[in-house]
Amino acid sequence: MSTTTAEIVLRVAGYKPWQIENVDVAVEPKGNFFTKDSELGYKHLPGKFKVTLNGNYSFNATHLNNSLRITHPLNTYNKSSTKPEIWIFGCSFTYGWSLNDSETYAWLLQQKLPAYEIVNFGVNGYGTLHSFIQFKAALKQRKKPKIAVIAYAKFHDRRNTLLRARSKQMSAWNKLGILLQPDARLNGNNNFTYSMTKLEYHEWPLMRVSALVNLLEVNYNQFEEELYQSHEVSKAVIAEFNRVAEANNVKLVVAGINAGSAKMLEELSREGIATVDISVDLKVPGNNNLPHDIHPSAVANRQYAEKLDNFLQGTVLK
Secondary structure, X not given: OOHHHHHHHHHHOOXXXXXXXXXXXXXXXXXXXXXXXXXXXXXXXXXXEEEEEOOOEEEEEEEOOOOOEOOOOHHHXXXXXXXXXXXXXXXXXXXXXXXXXXXXXXXXXXXXXXXOEEEEOOOOOOOHHHHHHHHHHHHHHOOOOOEEEEEEOOOHHHHHOOOHHHHHHHOOOOOOOOEEEEEEEEOOOOOEEEEEEEEOOOOOOOOOOOHHHHHHHHXXXXXXXXXXXXXXXXXXXXXXXXXXXXXXXXXXXXXEOOXXXXXXXXXXXXXXXXXXXXXXXXXXXXXXXOXXXXXXXXXXXXXXXXXXXXXXXXXXXX
């Protein structure tokens, strides 16, 4: 089959050249939501924000001075609080992108567990490696929590190894210029090392005009994920997270937050790490925020909170 014929067949089958995503996000009052960070690449700006997506859908988000999203009304924060803490780490699902503060599952869990202080470390675009770096820093900066929850999704794997597929995805969203991002690799015996790497995406020639070239690049990116053992890297990061948690008398819980997390949960459970599946089917209408945004809806977040609360109160908080 000639290249021209292959291109025609792919077009008829619905494949297209690469088109960079058009991201229409307006932030008030500062015009930006993030700031650069030397250890994490970026983090939230403190303050109250109104975010408008595609010009017709808005949500309100509030970040504390430490950049973390609130889990209860701002005027109820008390620096002298003696409540034991539960820390939740994750990505935009945990942060609650496209939701108001009070609709996130971290906020809802706070309502279910008023005797505890729920701390939401979730940040858009973060992976498990980001969570581990946050955890180590937070142990030095605040009192140790009773429980640390990692909200894990399979798509975090490529974030932890900063592969082409991840850089490609970020190319449309990065408004801060060239960023340094944490990038992990296996280092024998299921150990890992990480360093800060430039987040740059170099597209293949003709990707924007050829469906064939774009498909080949997509397939290469999938191969790269296997080549760099991204799943095993994530597993090693979580194992080290657990070691640090145990050394600090913190109970670690890994919560699978998407359908692809089942394999990881099964493997971690066999190694004695507490796991729970809190995922919901995001293809079900109402569980996502379409047509405005693909992220989990307020309905899905209520399910996340319910499942996580049932697990915590039925096991580690007994």
